[in-house]
Amino acid sequence: xxxxxxxxxxxxxxxxxxxxxxxxxxxxxxxxxxxxxxxxxxxxxxxxxxxxxxxxxxxxxxxxxxxxxxxxxxxxxxxxxxxxxxxxxxxxxxxxxxxxxxxxxxxxxxxxxxxxxxxxxxxxxxxxxxxxxxxxxxxxxxxxxxxxxxxxxxxxxxxxxxxxxxxxxxxxxxxxxxxxxxxxxxxxxxxxxxxxxxxxxxxxxxxxxxxxxxxxxxxxxxxxxxxxxxxxxxxxxxxxxxxxxxxxxxxxxxxxxxxxxxxxxxxxxxxxxxxxxxxxxxxxxxxxxxxxxxxxxxxxxxxxxxxxxxxxxxxxxxxxxxxxxxxxxxxxxxxxxxxxxxxx
Amino acid sequence: xxxxxxxxxxxxxxxxxxxxxxxxxxxxxxxxxxxxxxxxxxxxxxxxxxxxxxxxxxxxxxxxxxxxxxxxxxxxxxxxxxxxxxxxxxxxxxxxxxxxxxxxxxxxxxxxxxxxxxxxxxxxxxxxxxxxxxxxxxxxxxxxxxxxxxxxxxxxxxxxxxxxxxxxxxxxxxxxxxxxxxxxxxxxxxxxxxxxxxxxxxxxxxxxxxxxxxxxxxxxxxxxxxxxxxxxxxxxxxxxxxxxxxxxxxxxxxxxxxxxxxxxxxxxxxxxxxxxxxxxxxxxxxxxxxxxxxxxxxxxxxxxxxxxxxxxxxxxxxxxxxxxxxxxxxxxxxxxxxxxxxxxxxxxxxxxxxxxxxxxxxxxxxxxxxxxxxxxxxxxxxxxxxxxxxxxxxxxxxxxxxxxxxxxxxxxxxxxxxxxxxxxxxxxxxxxxxxxxxxxxxxxxxxxxxxxxxxxxxxxxxxxxxxxxxxxxxxxxxxxxxxxxxxxxxxxxxxxxxxxxxxxxxxxxxxxxxxxxxxxxxxxxxxxxxxxxxxxxxxxxxxxxxxxxxxxxxxxxxxxxxx
Numbered sequence: 039x040x041x042x043x044x045x046x047x048x049x050x051x052x053x054x055x056x057x058x059x060x061x062x063x064x065x066x067x068x069x070x071x072x073x074x075x076x077x078x079x080x081x082x083x084x085x086x087x088x089x090x091x092x093x094x095x096x097x098x099x100x101x102x103x104x105x106x107x108x109x110x111x112x113x114x115x116x117x118x119x120x121x122x123x124x125x126x127x128x129x130x131x132x133x134x135x136x137x138x139x140x141x142x143x144x145x146x147x148x149x150x151x152x153x154x155x156x157x158x159x160x161x162x163x164x165x166x167x168x169x170x171x172x173x174x175x176x177x178x179x180x181x182x183x184x185x186x187x188x189x190x191x192x193x194x195x196x197x198x199x200x201x202x203x204x205x206x207x208x209x210x211x212x213x214x215x216x217x218x219x220x221x222x223x224x225x226x227x228x229x230x231x232x233x234x235x236x237x238x239x240x241x242x243x244x245x246x247x248x249x250x251x252x253x254x255x256x257x258x259x260x261x262x263x264x265x266x267x268x269x270x271x272x273x274x275x276x277x278x279x280x281x282x283x284x285x286x287x288x289x290x291x292x293x294x295x296x297x298x299x300x301x302x303x304x305x306x307x308x309x310x311x312x313x314x315x316x317x318x319x320x321x322x323x324x325x326x327x328x329x330x331x332x333x334x335x336x337x338x339x340x341x342x343x344x345x346x347x348x349x350x351x352x353x354x355x356x357x358x359x360x361x362x363x364x365x366x367x368x369x370x371x372x373x374x375x376x377x378x379x380x381x382x
Numbered sequence: 383x384x385x386x387x388x389x390x391x392x393x394x395x396x397x398x399x400x401x402x403x404x405x406x407x408x409x410x411x412x413x414x415x416x417x418x419x420x421x422x423x424x425x426x427x428x429x430x431x432x433x434x435x436x437x438x439x440x441x442x443x444x445x446x447x448x449x450x451x452x453x454x455x456x457x458x459x460x461x462x463x464x465x466x467x468x469x470x471x472x473x474x475x476x477x478x479x480x481x482x483x484x485x486x487x488x489x490x491x492x493x494x495x496x497x498x499x500x501x502x503x504x505x506x507x508x509x510x511x512x513x514x515x516x517x518x519x520x521x522x523x524x525x526x527x528x529x530x531x532x533x534x535x536x537x538x539x540x541x542x543x544x545x546x547x548x549x550x551x552x553x554x555x556x557x558x559x560x561x562x563x564x565x566x567x568x569x570x571x572x573x574x575x576x577x578x579x580x581x582x583x584x585x586x587x588x589x590x591x592x593x594x595x596x597x598x599x600x601x602x603x604x605x606x607x608x609x610x611x612x613x614x615x616x617x618x619x620x621x622x623x624x625x626x627x628x629x630x631x632x633x634x635x636x637x638x639x640x641x642x643x644x645x646x647x648x649x650x651x652x653x654x655x656x657x658x659x660x661x662x663x664x665x666x667x668x669x670x671x672x673x674x675x676x677x678x679x680x681x682x683x684x685x686x687x688x689x690x691x692x693x694x695x696x697x698x699x700x701x702x703x704x705x706x707x708x709x710x711x712x713x714x715x716x717x718x719x720x721x722x723x724x725x726x727x728x729x730x731x732x733x734x735x736x737x738x739x740x741x742x743x744x745x746x747x748x749x750x751x752x753x754x755x756x757x758x759x760x761x762x763x764x765x766x767x768x769x770x771x772x773x774x775x776x777x778x779x780x781x782x783x784x785x786x787x788x789x790x791x792x793x794x795x796x797x798x799x800x801x802x803x804x805x806x807x808x809x810x811x812x813x814x815x816x817x818x819x820x821x822x823x824x825x826x827x828x829x830x831x832x833x834x835x836x837x838x839x840x841x842x843x844x845x846x847x848x849x850x851x852x853x854x855x856x857x858x859x860x861x862x863x864x865x866x867x868x869x870x871x872x873x874x875x876x877x878x879x880x881x882x883x884x885x886x887x888x889x890x891x892x893x894x895x896x897x898x899x900x901x902x903x904x905x906x907x908x909x910x911x912x913x914x915x916x917x918x919x920x921x922x923x924x925x926x927x928x929x930x931x932x933x934x935x936x937x938x939x940x941x942x943x944x945x
Contacts, residue, residue, distance in 0.1 A: 114793075
């Protein structure tokens with residue numbers, strides 16, 4: 039039949055595709071970014087950076103682990119210059135995997151406090167994400183609340199909503215608890231939380247907040263920027279739900295509120311190292327730091343930047359001073375602990 | 383398996399007597415199939431390490447849950463799609479009732495909705511904080527303790543969601559099978575005194591079995607590989623477990639081992655299914671010449687039929703699409719900008735390119751199997767199809783690793799011998815992405831093409847050749863016209879699937895390249911469901927055209943002589 043023609047057609051199509059679709063040569067005046075921050079939460083800043091410096095930013099977004107895998111497997115030829123993540127543990131993992139390089143910059147060191155960056159300069163935190171307790175205004179008095187630990191108390195039986203332990207935010211939180219209190223105590227605490235659940239864990243952070251607003255439960259844990267997103271949502275129902283809940287900062291007498299950082303590092307084989315450093319410096323600059331607070335309700339790492347109106351309304355808090363890299367180290371232990379405690 | 387096949391050309395029947403039977407077709411087909419099986423092989427190779435201590439932890443804690451939930455999901459979705467897909471297919475194919483013509487194509491519409499999107503819309507509607515329950519509470523003054531409402535975010539909920547968007551795959555194949563059944567068979571059974579129920583159960587259904595099983599296996603593989611829906615619903619399955627072990631515990635080997643186990647399970651089921659009908663042959667004695675007259679339903683039966691077809695359409699398409707439209711109405715001005723057209727262009731271009739490429743591959747493999755039906759060819763083609771059961775992210779990494787290895791090796795060779803760097807030839811290109819689509823969606827196309835090829839009997843080739851046609855003339859004037867419907871089905875199925883594809887696109891796409899699915903997912907995973915609706919709706923709209931074409935192709939091409 040058509041033995042001769044079709045394989046040839048196929049081969050030539052493959053050949054054509056390969057030649058057409060290989061990545062363009064790297065021109066100067068560009069910087070390539072692998073970002074685990076979603077496009078909407080980084081592109082506006084990158085566009086500003088391009089406008090100011092004339093450096094074109096090429097962006098691909100994705101899940102952190104997949105981007106890390108991509109960096110690793112591409113090796114020395116990886117086109118990426120910068121890796122952006124929304125979780126410090128993953129930055130530490132990237133450093134351990136050898137895909138980042140140490141860079142030094144006076145302005146980065148000046149703008150970013152030491153607890154939010156790697157001591158050797160492998161990565162820099164750019165925004166702080168806090169995970170406080172969110173409670174129903176009408177059913178809970180703030181004085182009933184104190185610490186994360188106290189949420190395991192039987193008084194909250196059937197009144198607690200939690201997101202699944204698949205969520206990296208809960209994994210980080212539990213990793214932080216392990217760092218402070220040890221595994222045994224943390225596991226007992228996790229069992230206590232599970233016993234208090236109003237329903238099996240499901241949905242995202244906003245879903246937990248909505249469940250509190252609707253009366254399905256009284257307290258939950260959520261990252262503040264989700265509440266911020268609901269306050270500025272185009273959906274009236276979300277706005278109303280946000281108005282029915284309030285933020286409580288736990289552990290301020292003790293270890294501090296659990297925080298994580300989103301951050302960035304320059305890749306080990308970056309060809310446009312200088313541009314990459316410029317981008318990091320821009321992201322730590324006043325203008326960008328203000329953007330994090332105003333557009334996404336994250337806390338700036340730079341303490342000199344005044345908080346946005348929304349952030350101010352939630353009040354000040356003491357953040358956990360544990361080095362965020364520790365959260366990454368303990369992540370696997372945290373996941374296993376939650377498995378044992380029956381936290382779905 | 384094609385019931386009608388040419389005898390193997392020369393001696394090499396057995397698996398091991400390869401040398402005796404090497405020819406261009408065998409080499410081509412086996413080579414292509416092995417290439418497409420590369421991602422799955424990569425998973426197995428990564429898994430080939432002694433099990434670590436994570437396994438003890440899993441066995442002690444969550445493994446039983448993973449297995450139980452996955453199996454329940456698979457069986458539940460299988461039964462659900464059967465219950466929805468087969469009766470509706472039979473009704474639209476063989477009966478006459480109000481709205482039949484419209485239902486014929488409209489019942490395919492749910493396949494244009496990505497599974498995780500339908501999950502989001504129903505959660506928005508039925509959740510405790512959603513409009514339905516809020517309405518009930520406000521109307522009757524209830525509080526949480528006063529009433530019981532089924533929880534949509536649960537295992538039964540996940541089964542329902544997946545069944546609602548996956549049943550069209552089964553409907554499609556079942557409908558084609560029912561339409562194909564000749565009047566003669568049914569008349570014989572009628573004249574022998576069989577009632578209509580009995581005819582359906584003893585003739586129609588068994589004759590359609592290969593198609594039903596093919597559809598079921600596609601659906602069940604999709605259900606096993608689903609991540610978005612079950613993850614959002616908080617149901618721990620094998621697939622969520624893979625990601626938990628991989629990302630949460632940072633143990634890629636154990637994740638690969640879990641994935642390999644999942645694939646082995648699917649492979650076992652496929653083999654068992656093949657064995658179970660080894661002896662049976664399913665075919666009609668002649669190309670259908672006369673179509674049986676439609677059964678005119680009367681009285682309450684007519685409206686029952688209309689209702690039975692309306693229900694899945696309502697639940698699987700009209701309600702979720704309606705929710706998407708409401709959200710889009712509200713949010714489109716903020717989220718839709720001038721990049722929207724670019725996104726749509728990327729989505730359509732990629733899906734179109736993938737559909738053509740995969741059709742070509744399916745044709746090559748299908749013909750190869752027909753021309754050289756030896757075990758080694760069959761085995762190769764089967765393993766090329768395993769990618770469908772792998773969770774998309776696992777498959778994507780399975781594509782990424784070997785191509786990156788090729789890049790590295792070519793590069794270091796070029797540096798050593800030519801003194802230059804070739805950089806990345808494959809990684810981060812659209813080629814790799816298209817390859818991943820091929821590895822994933824091939825089975826969907828292959829099923830249709832194989833089904834089409836079984837309709838071409840060797841006697842037709844012989845007759846055409848005897849009448850003086852050249853081999854390529856036989857192809858163009860005999861095969862292509864008979865295959866047209868099957869080819870179009872394959873093309874459109876893959877197009878709609880590729881339009882919805884997310885995990886591989888997310889991981890493998892080049893710089894500055896987004897699709898509608900990526901955009902919808904990013905907004906949804908940032909918990910901005912309403913904002914993601916415009917992009918989800920665009921996917922659905924882009925899928926509707928092909929779906930309608932698909933249905934027209936089926937009712938026209940191979941069923942031309944209507945009475």
